[in-house]
């Protein structure tokens with residue numbers, strides 16, 4: 141690295157220019173990683189925080205938006221409740237509704253209908269829990285829409301009045317729509333299309349008689365595993381583990397695919413730009429390389445030297461770029477779903493370095509093709 | 521390592537019995553088809569340690585080709601090349617590179633220094649390539665009158681200074697053979713005389729054999745022997761034909 145270091149210093153202008161490009165790519169890679177983690181977490185945070193092991197959908201439901209497409213009946217619920225290894229199975233209703241708050245603002249909510257005293261009941265950060273047929277527990281993110289404890293939300297078209305009784309902590313959204321928990325009975329009333337304008341009561345809820353829910357939420361007994369296949373066969377369902385079920389939440393696949401594609405492009409750009417730079421640099425050095433080879437330098441030495449140079453450049457400026465990206469992430473506005481996690485950032489940085497190095501390696505390999513005889517002057 | 525012992529033997533002032541360079545009936549053809557030329561046509565040459573030989577001749581006559589085969593950069597199609605007893609035909613590419621590093625010094629046109637390295641670092645790099653990390657390049661640079669420029673890069677040196685650094689770099693691993701390709705091509709008259717005088721002095725002092733290709737008839741007076749290359753054929757030039765050289769061609773054996 142004797143030569144590599146001195147050349148870095150000597151041609152510092154050119155290398156700095158290349159380094160800035162690498163650093164900017166690294167900044168973008170970090171920002172994209174933060175954005176994709178943030179978006180994904182935001183989109184499925186409602187699911188992520190749920191204490192369910194798996195969800196059973198109706199057989200044949202399409203994976204995309206499966207939560208709101210699926211409809212299972214109480215018989216299927218019963219099958220799962222009896223199944224081996226299951227501690228409890230509860231109905232869960234999922235639907236997305238539009239409403240208007242008593243302050244006149246439009247609010248979109250993902251309704252999660254759950255058993256008020258079941259394992260799916262939300263953890264409260266403020267107010268009281270589920271119970272009253274018209275009481276809903278909304279995620280903290282809904283405060284942005286002006287909701288407070290005591291606010292009344294009137295569902296559009298149906299005209300049903302629901303009152304906010306509490307908040308649940310965390311960024312609990314589902315497909316980027318704020319979550320509102322409500323008793324499964326009230327959800328069934330809404331889903332049955334028999335609701336009448338006004339405040340729902342015990343009586344109207346009971347009268348609905350709608351033995352369906354969107355999915356069956358399953359919790360495995362401690363230390364035992366669920367036989368998903370057998371259960372699905374018996375109950376006529378299609379069960380996904382909670383993490384697999386992320387794919388079934390709205391937009392999840394589209395978002396992650398888009399962001400991954402942008403990242404793949406960035407890595408490709410990194411490899412190409414670094415490769416192009418080192419190609420030009422190596423061509424500029426052709427005569428010098430011929431002289432060194434004539435003097436007796438082995439191609440192994442020259443290749444190692446060239447690669448070490450590329451590695452120093454890439455590691456140094458990627459580190460600068462990552463630091464800048466993390467710094468930028470810290471001052472991102474609250475409203476932006478931006479979350480940096482060590483593992484994806486480290487992975488992205490290493491991939492930037494690795495692909496840059498790949499590009500450089502292809503260019504540096506030219507060194508091996510330089511004929512030392514060209515160092516002699518004259519017509520050659 | 522045989523190459524290394526050769527080197528050590530030389531620095532202890534070798535007996536004159538083994539020639540530093542011995543080329544016998546070398547033939548080299550270059551190009552393909554109709555463009556095929558006989559760059560070297562049955563060339564024989566023997567140079568003793570401490571001897572300073574000049575090769576003159578029109579361009580395209582095969583002078584650089586001669587340096588290439590003498591310097592283990594290429595192999596002749598037939599004939600043999602020995603450097604201090606080692607048959608170069610026996611070396612593969614990697615071995616030839618190692619051999620060049622330790623036994624042959626190259627001085628190229630206008631120095632051909634590495635732009636990023638200071639004068640001292642040019643020498644250090646070549647020493648390190650040969651596994652010598654403790655070399656003190658300042659002493660060698662001082663011998664060539666370049667001590668005050670040790671920290672300067674080629675861009676900060678004049679043509680004559682660059683050529684001196686180039687000579688120092690060629691000598692740093694104590695070679696037994698110095699191959700010099702048109703060292704004065706980019707220099708004015710006085711600078712040319714100085715540089716060639718240095719080569720002549722080094723040849724005597726370190727008992728290194730020097731083969732110098734040149735177009736510059738003015739510097740031939742420093743040489744022990746002058747050979748002429750014409751159409752790939754090498755012949756001895758008589759003292760009279762040497763032109764304006766300062767006369768004597770003292771034979772050193």
Ligand SMILES: Nc1ncnc2c1ncn2[C@@H]1O[C@H](COP(=O)(O)OP(=O)(O)O)[C@@H](O)[C@H]1O
Nearest residue numbers: 518519550551557559579580581582583584585
């Ligand atoms: N790589 C090559 N391919 C084909 N012909 C070559 C090549 N290199 C040199 N030649 C030819 O070989 C002859 C000798 O070249 P060279 O040794 O460079 O001459 P000099 O150094 O005396 O000018 C010339 O005719 C030249 O054109």
Ligand SMILES: [Mg+2]
Nearest residue numbers: 517518519584
């Ligand atoms: Mg030539």
